[in-house]
Amino acid sequence: MSILQLKNISKSFGAIKALDDVSLSLNQGEVLGLMGDNGAGKSTLVKIIAGNFKPSSGNIIFEDKEVEFNKPMDARNKKIEVVYQDLALCDNLTAASNIFLTREIKKNLGFFSIINFRKMYEKSKDIFKELKSETLPDEEVRMMSGGQRQAVAIGRTKLSKAKVVLLDEPTAAISVRQVAEVLDLIKRLKDEGIAVVIISHRMPDVFAVSDQIAVLRRGNLVANKKANDSSPEEVTALITGAKDRA
Amino acid sequence: MLKTKIKISNLHEIGLLIALIIVLTIFSLTTENFFTQRNFMSILRSASYVGLIAFPMTFVLITREIDISVGPAVAWSGVFFAILIKWYDFNYLSAGIIVLAWGLFTGYFIGIARTKLFIPTFITTLALWSALRGYSLFVTEGRPISISNKSFRSFYGGDFLNIPTVTWIMLLMFLVFWFCSRYTVMGTNIYAVGGNPKAARSIGINVDRIKIITLMITSFFSALIGILYVARVSSGNATTGEGMEFDVIAAVVVGGTALGGAVGTMTGTLMGVLFIAMISNGLIHWGVDPDLNKVVKGLIIFLAVVINSNITFKNNSGQKED
Numbered sequence: 001m002s003i004l005q006l007k008n009i010s011k012s013f014g015a016i017k018a019l020d021d022v023s024l025s026l027n028q029g030e031v032l033g034l035m036g037d038n039g040a041g042k043s044t045l046v047k048i049i050a051g052n053f054k055p056s057s058g059n060i061i062f063e064d065k066e067v068e069f070n071k072p073m074d075a076r077n078k079k080i081e082v083v084y085q086d087l088a089l090c091d092n093l094t095a096a097s098n099i100f101l102t103r104e105i106k107k108n109l110g111f112f113s114i115i116n117f118r119k120m121y122e123k124s125k126d127i128f129k130e131l132k133s134e135t136l137p138d139e140e141v142r143m144m145s146g147g148q149r150q151a152v153a154i155g156r157t158k159l160s161k162a163k164v165v166l167l168d169e170p171t172a173a174i175s176v177r178q179v180a181e182v183l184d185l186i187k188r189l190k191d192e193g194i195a196v197v198i199i200s201h202r203m204p205d206v207f208a209v210s211d212q213i214a215v216l217r218r219g220n221l222v223a224n225k226k227a228n229d230s231s232p233e234e235v236t237a238l239i240t241g242a243k244d245r246a
Numbered sequence: 247m248l249k250t251k252i253k254i255s256n257l258h259e260i261g262l263l264i265a266l267i268i269v270l271t272i273f274s275l276t277t278e279n280f281f282t283q284r285n286f287m288s289i290l291r292s293a294s295y296v297g298l299i300a301f302p303m304t305f306v307l308i309t310r311e312i313d314i315s316v317g318p319a320v321a322w323s324g325v326f327f328a329i330l331i332k333w334y335d336f337n338y339l340s341a342g343i344i345v346l347a348w349g350l351f352t353g354y355f356i357g358i359a360r361t362k363l364f365i366p367t368f369i370t371t372l373a374l375w376s377a378l379r380g381y382s383l384f385v386t387e388g389r390p391i392s393i394s395n396k397s398f399r400s401f402y403g404g405d406f407l408n409i410p411t412v413t414w415i416m417l418l419m420f421l422v423f424w425f426c427s428r429y430t431v432m433g434t435n436i437y438a439v440g441g442n443p444k445a446a447r448s449i450g451i452n453v454d455r456i457k458i459i460t461l462m463i464t465s466f467f468s469a470l471i472g473i474l475y476v477a478r479v480s481s482g483n484a485t486t487g488e489g490m491e492f493d494v495i496a497a498v499v500v501g502g503t504a505l506g507g508a509v510g511t512m513t514g515t516l517m518g519v520l521f522i523a524m525i526s527n528g529l530i531h532w533g534v535d536p537d538l539n540k541v542v543k544g545l546i547i548f549l550a551v552v553i554n555s556n557i558t559f560k561n562n563s564g565q566k567e568d
Binding site: 084112 | 354429430431436437438440441444445447448449451508509
């Protein structure tokens with residue numbers, strides 16, 4: 001079932017056309033690999049889905065209803081979550097505090113309320129168990145490996161019961177060993193029926209997890225096909241323009 | 247169950263506790279009058295004035311801001327308080343409320359300048375540092391404005407149950423700030439703002455509001471200390487609190503709070519405050535010239551930052567830009 005559809009999305013910044021008539025469809029439990037060179041329009045597209053930008057024209061259809069995102073909160077309320085490249089984590093807080101940031105579990109003590117750390121640790125522990133990650137809820141994020149940091153960031157999307165998760169360059173800043181952990185996490189999100197969009201430069205990572213590959217070049221969608229029917233060579237050709245369309 | 251681990255902050259606090267004990271022992275063994283109840287009360291009293299501003303200052307530093315206007319703010323608040331009572335016949339309570347409100351307003355001003363006009367708090371408070379001292383000297387013509395009220399003096403400037411009243415207030419506030427930093431959403435948000443302001447904002451924390459509130463609380467306590475000093479000496483003086491911003495910031499930094507933000511605890515600050523107060527006091531007992539006393543304090547803050555940054559930076563891979 002299609003959960004998110006983009007219909008004829010265009011976005012201009014002054015005279016520059018960042019996106020030109022892009023249509024995409026995303027299904028539940030499907031991973032879409034969004035590829036393209038720098039400036040191809042990937043991050044503009046992500047920002048439109050996440051509610052940072054409004055499209056100049058075109059429609060967003062979420063769960064068969066047309067929606068309008070004026071601010072990031074509108075998208076978050078529809079359970080669309082973005083995991084940014086830097087993961088948006090606070091290094092000086094524990095894993096649990098990061099997961100629950102702005103959504104803390106509170107205990108009411110009459111005239112004021114305090115944070116219920118025990119409950120937050122317990123819930124975080126469950127989340128990490130589900131993610132099969134060996135991340136400790138009470139450990140500060142600064143001490144963690146790249147993969148563990150990813151788990152914390154994804155833990156946030158789990159807590160919010162996200163339906164669509166956008167991952168912006170999730171494997172860009174981490175070691176080879178950690179990349180495997182992250183790709184594993186993406187597969188697990190997919191297994192739970194979450195629709196995932198992965199934006200990446202790294203061809204092998206995208207092919208390892210994606211069902212569908214979309215390629216942007218200079219704001220145009222030049223390919224949107226099953227990963228099985230394509231190849232890294234073809235996608236490279238599409239990105240650079242050696243091949244016009246597929 | 248979750249196992250307890252020694253965190254970096256704990257490491258710093260343990261080191262500071264050991265340093266406190268060493269300093270205490272050295273001064274006690276080398277001087278006659280250091281290890282006496284009377285002297286301890288004196289140390290506690292001066293530590294309490296500094297501590298009451300150091301606790302909110304810890305929050306300010308954690309959010310990557312700073313307030314260096316403390317000394318003149320204390321002086322002006324005291325002068326303002328004394329003027330209201332002596333020249334304009336306000337009663338103590340309403341004068342106190344007006345001065346504290348002034349404190350909150352100053353903090354709000356610093357915060358708005360930072361968040362809406364993007365003026366670094368260092369610059370705004372530097373301007374205030376100069377302006378408040380200058381204006382205090384101008385209106386008082388450098389003379390103390392004396393007011394006398396026995397009960398005000400003996401309670402707020404004196405002792406309660408044999409311990410300085412200001413120390414009681416300081417201990418109570420320590421508990422409040424400690425609790426707030428550890429167990430409340432506000433405390434977590436303060437750390438989040440310091441740890442990664444961009445992330446905090448993107449996740450929905452009102453970063454500006456948090457910064458404004460911490461600055462307001464700090465200015466509020468500067469104003470309160472101004473009033474408490476008046477209670478102590480029965481007059482408003484334009485020269486009080488000279489170098490107090492140094493003692494406050496030194497105590498916070500010695501206590502393990504990073505000037506770059508994100509890291510710091512209230513227990514560390516409390517120990518830093520006691521440490522600075524003890525050193526100042528002990529050096530006087532040693533007969534060290536007051537001017538050289540400042541040199542020693544300068545060295546201590548430098549060393550504390552060297553140690554602190556070596557502990558924190560080695561373990562901090564996080565990003566630092568706002």
